[in-house]
Amino acid sequence: xxxxxxxxxxxxxxxxxxxxxxCSFPSSNFYALHWYRWETAKSPEALFVMTxxxxxxxxxxxxxxxxxxxxxxxxxIKGSQPEDSATYLCASDNGSSNTGKLIFGQGTTLQVKP
Amino acid sequence: NAGVMQNPRHLVxxxxxxxxxxxxxxxxHSHVYWYRQLPEEGLKFMVYLQKENIIDESGMPKERxxxxxxxxxxxxxxxxxxxxxxxxxxxxxxxPSRVQxxxxxxxxxxxxxxxxxx
Numbered sequence: 001x002x003x004x005x006x007x008x009x010x011x012x013x014x015x016x017x018x019x020x021x022x023c024s025f026p027s028s029n030f031y032a033l034h035w036y037r038w039e040t041a042k043s044p045e046a047l048f049v050m051t052x053x054x055x056x057x058x059x060x061x062x063x064x065x066x067x068x069x070x071x072x073x074x075x076x077i078k079g080s081q082p083e084d085s086a087t088y089l090c091a092s093d094n095g096s097s098n099t100g101k102l103i104f105g106q107g108t109t110l111q112v113k114p
Numbered sequence: 115n116a117g118v119m120q121n122p123r124h125l126v127x128x129x130x131x132x133x134x135x136x137x138x139x140x141x142x143h144s145h146v147y148w149y150r151q152l153p154e155e156g157l158k159f160m161v162y163l164q165k166e167n168i169i170d171e172s173g174m175p176k177e178r179x180x181x182x183x184x185x186x187x188x189x190x191x192x193x194x195x196x197x198x199x200x201x202x203x204x205x206x207x208x209x210p211s212r213v214q215x216x217x218x219x220x221x222x223x224x225x226x227x228x229x230x231x232x
Contacts, residue, residue: 003205034220037218044157044205050218091157101162102157102159102221105156107156
């Protein structure tokens with residue numbers, strides 16, 4: 001069974017705080033690690049796709065790192081804003097069937113208070 | 115550039131009826147994935163299709179569920195004789211090509227269909 005785990009499950013921060021979440025995934029036969037941002041009643045929005053050990057990606061105030069040897073990725077948000085409030089999903093593609101199907105974690109729900 | 119379009123957004127069915135969920139992938143995308151989110155759970159893979167082919171249906175329940183992606187028209191997820199446990203949000207995602215190792219292309223998601231069974 002391939003499990004993707006995310007922590008914490010939820011997070012409440014004040015506007016301006018920086019924060020980070022963790023995603024752990026099976027490191028065997030790794031293909032890619034995806035991060036999505038998901039607002040209520042909308043579709044998951046792709047943030048990053050990370051493929052190589054040591055990858056670091058950045059999009060505005062959001063960045064992510066990847067360690068494929070130990071099977072974890074961190075997502076960082078610098079200076080959180082209320083509009084960052086959403087659920088952040090990570091998903092692993094372990095190439096088990098070479099189809100690109102993703103195994104999702106349960107998500108980290110971030111609430112940023114103004 | 116239209117994104118992934120799913121319809122209907124909400125669907126209500128009585129037990130025993132059929133539910134048909136439609137997904138039109140992004141323009142230029144020929145690969146479709148269906149995922150399901152049961153209440154209080156995360157997104158779970160159901161099926162992966164290319165035009166006229168089911169490539170991986172390892173996440174589909176063995177009975178009552180089927181999917182197709184015809185040469186023309188949207189992909190359809192069909193649930194026959196629905197039961198209360200089928201109540202969930204069903205999401206479709208598309209990609210332009212088959213994923214290769216170390217490919218950095220994301221899957222693009224639709225807004226989902228919320229299925230409620232009375």
